[in-house]
Amino acid sequence: MHPIRKQRLYLVLFLVLFSSVAVGLVTYALRGNINLFFSPADVAAGKAPVGQAIRVGGMVVEGSVQRSDDSLAVRFVVTDYEATVPVVYEGILPDLFGEGQGAVASGALDEYGVMQATEVLAKHDENYMPPEVADALEKSGYDHKGKAQ
Amino acid sequence: MIPEIGHYALINALCLAVILAVLPAWGAWRRNTTAMGLAPGLAVGQLVFVAISFACLAAAFLQDDFTVKVVASNSNSLLPPMYKFSALWGNHEGSLLLWALILCLWTTAVALLSPQLPMQVLSRVLSVMGGIAVGFLSFSLFTSNPFERLLPGSPVDGSDLNPLLQDPGLIIHPPLLYMGYVGFSVAFAFAIAALLGGRLDASWARWSRPWTNVAWAFLTLGIMLGSWWAYYELGWGGWWFWDPVENASFMPWLAGTALIHSLAATEKRGLFKSWTVLLAIFAFSLSLLGTFLVRSGVLTSVHAFATDPARGMFILLFLAIVVGGSLILYALRAPAVSSRVSFAWVSRESLLLFNNVVFLVATLTVLFGTLFPLIMDALGQGKYSVGPPYFNAVFVPLMALLAPFMGLGPVSRWKGDTVARWRGELAISAVVAVLCGLTLPLLGEDYNLWVALAALLAAWLVLGLARDAWYRVRGAASLGSGLRRLTPSYCGMLLAHLGFAACVLGVVATSQYNVERDLKMSPGDSETLAGYTFEFLELVPVRGPNFVADEARFRVTKDNELIAMLAPQKRRYLASGSVMTEASIDAGLFRDLFVAMGEPIGSEGAWAIRLHYKPMVRWMWLGAIMMGFGGFATALDKRYRRQRRAATASAQGVLHGA
Numbered sequence: 001m002h003p004i005r006k007q008r009l010y011l012v013l014f015l016v017l018f019s020s021v022a023v024g025l026v027t028y029a030l031r032g033n034i035n036l037f038f039s040p041a042d043v044a045a046g047k048a049p050v051g052q053a054i055r056v057g058g059m060v061v062e063g064s065v066q067r068s069d070d071s072l073a074v075r076f077v078v079t080d081y082e083a084t085v086p087v088v089y090e091g092i093l094p095d096l097f098g099e100g101q102g103a104v105a106s107g108a109l110d111e112y113g114v115m116q117a118t119e120v121l122a123k124h125d126e127n128y129m130p131p132e133v134a135d136a137l138e139k140s141g142y143d144h145k146g147k148a149q
Numbered sequence: 150m151i152p153e154i155g156h157y158a159l160i161n162a163l164c165l166a167v168i169l170a171v172l173p174a175w176g177a178w179r180r181n182t183t184a185m186g187l188a189p190g191l192a193v194g195q196l197v198f199v200a201i202s203f204a205c206l207a208a209a210f211l212q213d214d215f216t217v218k219v220v221a222s223n224s225n226s227l228l229p230p231m232y233k234f235s236a237l238w239g240n241h242e243g244s245l246l247l248w249a250l251i252l253c254l255w256t257t258a259v260a261l262l263s264p265q266l267p268m269q270v271l272s273r274v275l276s277v278m279g280g281i282a283v284g285f286l287s288f289s290l291f292t293s294n295p296f297e298r299l300l301p302g303s304p305v306d307g308s309d310l311n312p313l314l315q316d317p318g319l320i321i322h323p324p325l326l327y328m329g330y331v332g333f334s335v336a337f338a339f340a341i342a343a344l345l346g347g348r349l350d351a352s353w354a355r356w357s358r359p360w361t362n363v364a365w366a367f368l369t370l371g372i373m374l375g376s377w378w379a380y381y382e383l384g385w386g387g388w389w390f391w392d393p394v395e396n397a398s399f400m401p402w403l404a405g406t407a408l409i410h411s412l413a414a415t416e417k418r419g420l421f422k423s424w425t426v427l428l429a430i431f432a433f434s435l436s437l438l439g440t441f442l443v444r445s446g447v448l449t450s451v452h453a454f455a456t457d458p459a460r461g462m463f464i465l466l467f468l469a470i471v472v473g474g475s476l477i478l479y480a481l482r483a484p485a486v487s488s489r490v491s492f493a494w495v496s497r498e499s500l501l502l503f504n505n506v507v508f509l510v511a512t513l514t515v516l517f518g519t520l521f522p523l524i525m526d527a528l529g530q531g532k533y534s535v536g537p538p539y540f541n542a543v544f545v546p547l548m549a550l551l552a553p554f555m556g557l558g559p560v561s562r563w564k565g566d567t568v569a570r571w572r573g574e575l576a577i578s579a580v581v582a583v584l585c586g587l588t589l590p591l592l593g594e595d596y597n598l599w600v601a602l603a604a605l606l607a608a609w610l611v612l613g614l615a616r617d618a619w620y621r622v623r624g625a626a627s628l629g630s631g632l633r634r635l636t637p638s639y640c641g642m643l644l645a646h647l648g649f650a651a652c653v654l655g656v657v658a659t660s661q662y663n664v665e666r667d668l669k670m671s672p673g674d675s676e677t678l679a680g681y682t683f684e685f686l687e688l689v690p691v692r693g694p695n696f697v698a699d700e701a702r703f704r705v706t707k708d709n710e711l712i713a714m715l716a717p718q719k720r721r722y723l724a725s726g727s728v729m730t731e732a733s734i735d736a737g738l739f740r741d742l743f744v745a746m747g748e749p750i751g752s753e754g755a756w757a758i759r760l761h762y763k764p765m766v767r768w769m770w771l772g773a774i775m776m777g778f779g780g781f782a783t784a785l786d787k788r789y790r791r792q793r794r795a796a797t798a799s800a801q802g803v804l805h806g807a
Contacts, residue, residue, distance in 0.1 A: 028542070033535065092748070093748060
């Protein structure tokens with residue numbers, strides 16, 4: 001074989017080998033590190049798995065935020081106006097977190113249907129709604145103030 | 150009146166861009182010197198009109214002209230003037246105008262600074278850039294006009310700039326980032342021009358290389374500033390979130406890094422030509438993809454200003470034309486430009502090739518992770534999110550794989566080398582690097598295997614560079630004359646690679662040794678973290694120009710010695726009513742101390758407080774700055790200018806001959 005061709009052949013083989021390793025790495029990394037979004041209605045319908053990393057989001061119900069007096073534990077309820085999911089979280093909440101605002105909690109559901117959140121996201125702009133939450137509300141047929149559309 | 154002038158100037162710029170895209174390219178094809186000669190003038194004219202337009206919008210912002218829609222929704226009369234100006238690009242319409250302005254700046258720079266280029270090549274390059282300008286200017290005019298008025302019914306005062314963007318870092322972050330993003334359009338234009346002309350040789354690589362390096366350097370600094378801003382402004386103390394928008398700027402950087410290395414091989418050895426062209430296309434396409442991801446609102450992010458489907462469609466269409474068109478051109482012409490040069494397996498070429506493979510794979514994995522949620526959503530598989538663990542799991546091993554070969558790079562020889570020589574050159578470095586890996590982590594709190602590995606790799610890199618630099622300097626009469634013998638492009642490489650080593654150390658040390666604590670504290674409480682005692686003295690209300698704040702005063706001591714007074718704030722901005730955390734940081738070369746406030750807890754004046762101890766976090770940004778300046782330094786190399794003088798003479802000869 002022509003030496004340049006031969007070199008190219010080896011190159012291609014090397015590339016194939018290297019990218020298969022990379023693809024393997026990617027699938028392995030993806031398996032444990034992606035999580036799916038569920039709306040409160042999905043959770044109420046039992047579609048969400050218990051004990052697995054998921055995200056749940058909706059509007060934070062007015063008057064539902066309860067803070068502990070002696071720790072950073074906080075408890076609140078998110079809703080898509082069809083169903084509600086209680087969330088517990090320990091830590092500092094983002095600046096834009098507030099009652100009547102959209103929020104997404106990531107964590108896992110425990111067997112009592114309480115979301116044990118490891119992270120709470122509220123987006124960076126008060127007019128801005130996390131798209132997942134906007135979609136979930138659209139599905140339930142309410143706007144973000146809870147009025148039927 | 151002023152906004153209308155701006156609007157009119159923008160329309161003029163679009164007309165000039167259309168002419169620039171068509172006429173010189175036609176001239177290059179028909180060998181019409183008059184048409185080709187128009188290109189530089191058109192480029193300058195386009196810049197002038199876009200600059201007028203930009204100045205008009207800036208005037209509208211500075212004069213609080215709330216009849217202009219973008220001003221009304223992104224500025225406020227209480228805003229400090231500096232932020233009124235930067236508010237210009239703190240929104241979709243304005244940032245697009247900035248994009249266009251920077252594109253015109255690059256176009257004009259190419260037009261004016263390239264007397265060495267043959268006229269045909271120059272006109273093709275400028276035409277391609279004109280075509281890109283047509284796309285962006287019409288995007289701006291037809292879907293997101295920055296000069297849209299709110300008449301009647303304009304508000305008395307504006308609804309304020311997002312408080313997160315009211316920060317000095319954010320005044321320069323977008324322009325630098327765009328300089329990088331848009332700068333890759335020059336590399337792209339050179340690649341397309343070469344494909345059109347069917348001529349791709351070492352001189353092509355020499356023309357395109359300084360531009361690519363400078364664009365890459367800007368992008369490096371832009372990304373670094375973004376990371377630094379996220380660190381002190383978002384109040385989380387994190388410096389990289391693998392947020393889709395960060396990825397959008399990181400992917401062109403990764404592809405660009407591959408590109409600048411393969412350009413080196415193309416310039417020096419005439420190798421990997423078609424591959425280099427493909428990378429140039431790829432890097433610019435990723436810049437456009439980044440713009441699409443950020444601007445179309447398909448992703449959840451700080452940067453997603455607008456969610457207008459028309460805009461998303463426009464960029465997607467533009468992206469399809471650019472990527473599709475250039476790939477078709479590539480498929481048609483690349484066989485004509487491929488190289489017939491061979492190289493040995495043990496050589497600098499194969500090390501550069503390895504670099505390319507690693508960076509390309511890294512780009513693709515980041516691309517995959519970023520697009521995965523979009524693909525799954527489009528397929529109706531549900532709303533997934535891909536978190537930092539995925540990116541870390543894929544990216545970190547790839548970079549670790551890179552470092553051992555990077556140490557070999559500078560010492561290796563072009564064309565062919567021997568393992569025995571490498572062994573002879575680097576045996577001592579290897580031993581010293583292992584010793585560094587074993588001992589350096591002892592300086593930290595506890596022995597950490599990851600830090601040991603990072604120290605080993607960084608030392609290996611630095612020692613390889615030092616060995617090579619010493620080898621070059623040693624023959625000279627004195628150290629000074631020896632150092633003077635090093636070319637700017639060599640120094641740039643040295644600086645950038647040292648920067649990478651600093652980055653690796655900084656990232657690993659701060660991730661491994663970082664101590665974070667979120668806790669409840671009342672005035673009078675104190676807490677010890679990594680030997681530093683944080684004492685919460687008092688809580689005071691303060692007032693800023695456009696906000697009111699609660700400020701917590703902290704005294705930090707170590708072994709009863711005062712280290713710093715820190716004063717984080719919780720601000721409420723008056724115009725928008727939005728609340729923001731202002732962290733307070735005591736910065737140092739070897740450690741940062743970080744305090745941020747959460748929310749008040751209970752009724753007795755207690756607050757949720759976040760305390761961080763972050764060792765060596767600055768090394769990461771210092772490393773990125775070194776990489777950026779290294780990139781700039783390479784463009785100063787004499788060989789790019791020397792060749793210009795020679796080429797000018799011959800070009801004049803050609804002109805006189807014609």
